[in-house]
Amino acid sequence: MLAEIFSFKKILPVLVFFGLATALYFNFNDWSTYHSYFYNMTTIDNFSIVFSSLLIGAVIMWLLMAGSYYRDENKITDHLAIICFALVGGILMTSYTNLMMLFVGIETISISMYVLAASDKVSLRSNEAGLKYFLMGAFATGLLLFGIALIYGCTASFDLGVIAGYVSAGNLPQMFYVGLILILSGMFFKAGVIPFHWWTPDVYQGAPTAITAFMATVVKAAAFASFFRLFQMSFAGVAGWWIEILIIVSAVTMIFGNLMAVSQTSLKRLFAYSSIAHAGYMLMAIIACNDMGARSLILYAYAYSAASIGAFAFLIILINQLQTDHQDALKGLAYSNPLLAIFLAVILISLAGIPPTAGFFAKYYLFTTLISQGYVGLVIIAVLSSLIGVYFYLRPIIFMFQHSNVETKLKISQSSLAFFALVTLIIVILGFMPQLIIEII
Amino acid sequence: MNIISEVGINSYLWLAAILFSIGVMGVLFRRNAIIILMCIELMLNAVNILFVAFSVMHNNPAGQIMVFFIMAVAAAEVAVGLAILILMYRNMGSVDIDTMKKLKW
Amino acid sequence: MSVIAFYILTVLCIFSALMVVFSKKPVHSVLYTIFCFFNIAGHFLLLNAQFLAIVHIIVYAGAIMVLFLFTIMFLNLNAEVEPHKSNLLKVAAVVCGGLLLLILVSCLKGAENIPVNPMLDTQMGMVKNLGMVLYNEYMLPFEMLSILFLSAMVGAVLLGKKETK
Numbered sequence: 001m002l003a004e005i006f007s008f009k010k011i012l013p014v015l016v017f018f019g020l021a022t023a024l025y026f027n028f029n030d031w032s033t034y035h036s037y038f039y040n041m042t043t044i045d046n047f048s049i050v051f052s053s054l055l056i057g058a059v060i061m062w063l064l065m066a067g068s069y070y071r072d073e074n075k076i077t078d079h080l081a082i083i084c085f086a087l088v089g090g091i092l093m094t095s096y097t098n099l100m101m102l103f104v105g106i107e108t109i110s111i112s113m114y115v116l117a118a119s120d121k122v123s124l125r126s127n128e129a130g131l132k133y134f135l136m137g138a139f140a141t142g143l144l145l146f147g148i149a150l151i152y153g154c155t156a157s158f159d160l161g162v163i164a165g166y167v168s169a170g171n172l173p174q175m176f177y178v179g180l181i182l183i184l185s186g187m188f189f190k191a192g193v194i195p196f197h198w199w200t201p202d203v204y205q206g207a208p209t210a211i212t213a214f215m216a217t218v219v220k221a222a223a224f225a226s227f228f229r230l231f232q233m234s235f236a237g238v239a240g241w242w243i244e245i246l247i248i249v250s251a252v253t254m255i256f257g258n259l260m261a262v263s264q265t266s267l268k269r270l271f272a273y274s275s276i277a278h279a280g281y282m283l284m285a286i287i288a289c290n291d292m293g294a295r296s297l298i299l300y301a302y303a304y305s306a307a308s309i310g311a312f313a314f315l316i317i318l319i320n321q322l323q324t325d326h327q328d329a330l331k332g333l334a335y336s337n338p339l340l341a342i343f344l345a346v347i348l349i350s351l352a353g354i355p356p357t358a359g360f361f362a363k364y365y366l367f368t369t370l371i372s373q374g375y376v377g378l379v380i381i382a383v384l385s386s387l388i389g390v391y392f393y394l395r396p397i398i399f400m401f402q403h404s405n406v407e408t409k410l411k412i413s414q415s416s417l418a419f420f421a422l423v424t425l426i427i428v429i430l431g432f433m434p435q436l437i438i439e440i441i
Numbered sequence: 442m443n444i445i446s447e448v449g450i451n452s453y454l455w456l457a458a459i460l461f462s463i464g465v466m467g468v469l470f471r472r473n474a475i476i477i478l479m480c481i482e483l484m485l486n487a488v489n490i491l492f493v494a495f496s497v498m499h500n501n502p503a504g505q506i507m508v509f510f511i512m513a514v515a516a517a518e519v520a521v522g523l524a525i526l527i528l529m530y531r532n533m534g535s536v537d538i539d540t541m542k543k544l545k546w
Numbered sequence: 547m548s549v550i551a552f553y554i555l556t557v558l559c560i561f562s563a564l565m566v567v568f569s570k571k572p573v574h575s576v577l578y579t580i581f582c583f584f585n586i587a588g589h590f591l592l593l594n595a596q597f598l599a600i601v602h603i604i605v606y607a608g609a610i611m612v613l614f615l616f617t618i619m620f621l622n623l624n625a626e627v628e629p630h631k632s633n634l635l636k637v638a639a640v641v642c643g644g645l646l647l648l649i650l651v652s653c654l655k656g657a658e659n660i661p662v663n664p665m666l667d668t669q670m671g672m673v674k675n676l677g678m679v680l681y682n683e684y685m686l687p688f689e690m691l692s693i694l695f696l697s698a699m700v701g702a703v704l705l706g707k708k709e710t711k
Contacts, residue, residue: 100687119704121528131525139465152495462647463566480566480567486606494593502679512602519610528705
């Protein structure tokens, strides 16, 4: 299930690629088996399989993308190793049934990310991003652990099933609720949701672009998978209590993320704020807290990961060649690189949630799920805030079609064009056939 | 003799809460990244005390295993954190977090 | 007897934790932290967690804090370099900490109602017992911890290496 391969530099990416592909294959071998392993430490169910395939798939895509980023650097061995370790952490986070496993998984992925965020050693911004991420992340770990300790104090167990039994027995002490709030704030931090979001724009902007792409896809998906799993499996009994917090937080997150993104001129920072907004939408799936919620979360995570990995791949090319990520750099792109501009437009349209792309159907499915549960007010807020989103996602497209005096011509190799074509293909396929993902579990 | 039944679990909760709050206060209050890191260690230790107290109270060894894990993770975290700190110092000549103003819009 | 020990340890512990936050020189902070960790190890002993007490001293005082001291000495950070922290910020931080404490304590009341397991197993905290549990039930997290360590090790080396241009 897990692939870690160290080898010679040249063939390393290829090896890791095949390792990940076999991991994906073995992953699907466990389909519908519902085994739990190692004294109920992990349980492989369809939810975790779909999510770990998302993670593995995202890492494969990342690998294809990062090939061009790392072409003339020799750091790739270290980075690939750490990425693989982070992937292990992410897979733990999707399939745990014990809080101890959750803790170890979160820490594995976070420590890898601290290192990678700071890994551009000569860049002050990268150092700063690493240090900020590290200090904030360690602080959040403290909160999460305090919460776990209080829950353990009530239930005398780390097992999600035992905790769920304790919750359904009722008559919970106050300590339990305090623990729940602390765990919530720890998870909010890891998912980059509102009261604990301040690190996101800074870290996303400061970290090397390839790493930012990894954070926005794999780390985010893993965080939401574990969030959903924890709250569905063990705290569903007190749902009435925490759902209200989540509703407020998710509404504020969506509005704030979209509003802040509007005023950004740096594309990297724009994507950072838009990732906050998307985190708000994904929180809505956790509010639903049933199978429909799980499906919409999965669909949303797939759509968002595919689109954002494409967007960041474009940013890598842009920053490598023009040393800027200001949106003015896009001017005239539609005339100098028409094919690339079309692909980028599809990606942005999917992020904005306009049909017929994956992003639209993910949002549509999510909203119908919530309406069927009676959260109409929240859905209205979500729709309104995604209208703001449409504005700032379409703005770069408009920029691309403007003529500019400075002719920007990006040199794109055939392979990276093929990569963009692949991403676009995934987005469109998911857009036309969302049932591929929805009906799978 | 059981210390929990003598002083009561509440005393341990108090102790952990106080230590935790001191740690949080330090994180908010100090500007030196190394001391912030130490305050985070204090927070983790408050959690450790709580885990051991609960573990003894419930007579369940899982809590002590968790403390063992927390210690291991804290060690790894500190190693990485100090590496980042040294990197930062090499480039900036300071570990004051007020100097981190490069990333603003 | 052990109650007196508990209170002595607690007072020392809180005092040294406060000194960590408020002392001016980083080295003093480190020394107070070490002192605080010894007190916490004492608490572990009182709770019959002998193994953890020893490991705590070895890992925290022996490894982590030495790493801190080494970094401070290495980077020569011992000067009192905190030029302009405004008083307002100080007050705000203290108020925040106090409020958090208040909230925590007021919410944590009523913990006595949780049933205490009357059977006390004094052997629980010994190496043998914990080892059996660790290597049976908690085998998987233990192995995963090694991946975490590998990641941290590769990371520390990656960050520590001089950039070759």
